[in-house]
Amino acid sequence: xxxxxxxxxxxxxxxxxxxxxxxxxxxxxxxxxxxxxxxxxxxxxxxxxxxxxxxxxxxxxxxxxxxxxxxxxxxxxxxxxxxxxxxxxxxxxxxxxxxxxxxxxxxxxxxxxxxxxxxxxxxxxxxxxxxxxxxxxxxxxxxxxxxxxxxxxxxxxxxxxxxxxxxxxxxxxxxxxxxxxxxxxxxxxxxxxxxxxxxxxxxxxxxxxxxxxxxxxxxxxxxxxxxxxxxxxxxxxxxxxxxxxxxxxxxxxxxxxxxxxxxxxxxxxxxxxxxxxxxxxxxxxxxxxxxxxxxxxxxx
Numbered sequence: 291x292x293x294x295x296x297x298x299x300x301x302x303x304x305x306x307x308x309x310x311x312x313x314x315x316x317x318x319x320x321x322x323x324x325x326x327x328x329x330x331x332x333x334x335x336x337x338x339x340x341x342x343x344x345x346x347x348x349x350x351x352x353x354x355x356x357x358x359x360x361x362x363x364x365x366x367x368x369x370x371x372x373x374x375x376x377x378x379x380x381x382x383x384x385x386x387x388x389x390x391x392x393x394x395x396x397x398x399x400x401x402x403x404x405x406x407x408x409x410x411x412x413x414x415x416x417x418x419x420x421x422x423x424x425x426x427x428x429x430x431x432x433x434x435x436x437x438x439x440x441x442x443x444x445x446x447x448x449x450x451x452x453x454x455x456x457x458x459x460x461x462x463x464x465x466x467x468x469x470x471x472x473x474x475x476x477x478x479x480x481x482x483x484x485x486x487x488x489x490x491x492x493x494x495x496x497x498x499x500x501x502x503x504x505x506x507x508x509x510x511x512x513x514x515x516x517x518x519x520x521x522x523x524x525x526x527x528x529x530x531x532x533x534x535x536x537x538x539x540x541x542x543x544x545x546x547x548x549x550x551x552x553x554x555x556x557x558x559x560x561x562x563x564x565x566x567x568x569x570x571x572x573x574x575x576x577x578x579x580x581x582x583x584x585x586x587x588x589x590x
Contacts, residue, residue: 295457296350298448299343302463305444306336306470309437313474320430321422324480324495328473330408330503334401335466338532341397346459348389351382398514398531405507412500421493427481434478441471445541462533468541473499502540509536 310332317325359380424430445467452460476495483491517531 295451295455295460296343296346298451299339299346299460299463302444302448302467303336303339303343305440306332306339306467309441309470310336313434313437316430316433317477320425320427320481322424322427322430322477322481323416323419323421323492324477324499325430325434327412327416327496327499328477330412331466331473331499332470334404334408335470337397337401337404338466339463341394341532342459342463342530345386345389345394348382348386349459352380352386355380355382394531395514395517398510401532402507402510402514405503405510409500409504409507412496412503416493416496416500419493421489424481424484424492427485431478431481431485434474434481438471438474438478441467441474445471449541458530458533461538462530465534465538465541469537472540506534506536509534 310329313325313332314329317329445464448460448464448467451457452464480491480495513531513534
């Protein structure tokens with residue numbers, strides 16, 4: 291299955307690019323504010339998919355390099371490997387390490403800067419924009435619904451493969467595909483609300499998109515700061531710095547506890563999720579919330 295991960299990543303990349311371009315044309319033509327604001331999620335998701343796909347290629351080259359080294363080692367013996375140095379033999383591994391050490395943090399900083407810039411642009415635009423009547427809202431609603439269906443199916447498939455194969459590089463792509471699907475569905479729902487006589491819903495949804503993007507920018511900054519103080523364990527594969535936990539939570543809300551457990555384990559360097567208190571909290575959280583709501587009601 292590992293051999294097909296890069297192909298899946300390429301399909302995700304092409305679909306995200308094609309549907310993102312189509313959504314941009316449709317949002318501008320239909321004159322929907324929610325559609326235009328939602329484009330920022332598709333654009334950032336495309337950037338993440340590009341970097342994830344490129345990193346898949348580096349890991350695949352490293353895997354093939356190690357296989358080739360093992361074959362040479364078996365056929366010729368360790369003492370006759372052409373007297374080359376270790377750095378020359380493992381060039382792909384060194385390239386992957388340099389990529390993760392320098393490019394990934396730089397790309398994450400770029401994503402954070404883009405998020406801040408997009409929030410600033412959306413804020414200024416939405417405070418000054420004057421809503422105008424939509425063009426062909428029924429057609430736009432149907433097409434955004436179709437985009438949502440395609441992205442949802444592809445995202446769910448990628449998320450399942452990432453979980454079964456423990457493919458960490460496929461997780462960000464799956465999360466962004468699912469988030470793009472929910473954004474497209476929300477845009478379609480806002481268009482339906484406008485058709486039903488609620489014209490301000492289109493503007494409200496655009497503001498919600500801007501607010502969520504602001505939260506994502508805050509999360510990116512926190513992740514960059516925490517990465518500096520995160521304990522490094524030799525031989526342990528670190529979490530992808532550009533993988534947003536907020537995006538993963540929005541895309542797969544059923545994985546709330548899983549996301550929290552991964553964040554705690556990653557940050558503290560040991561299995562916080564295996565402690566008795568965390569397991570008790572995971573099982574009893576629903577009852578705790580119900581008891582709190584009951585006490586709040588009784589106190590009125």
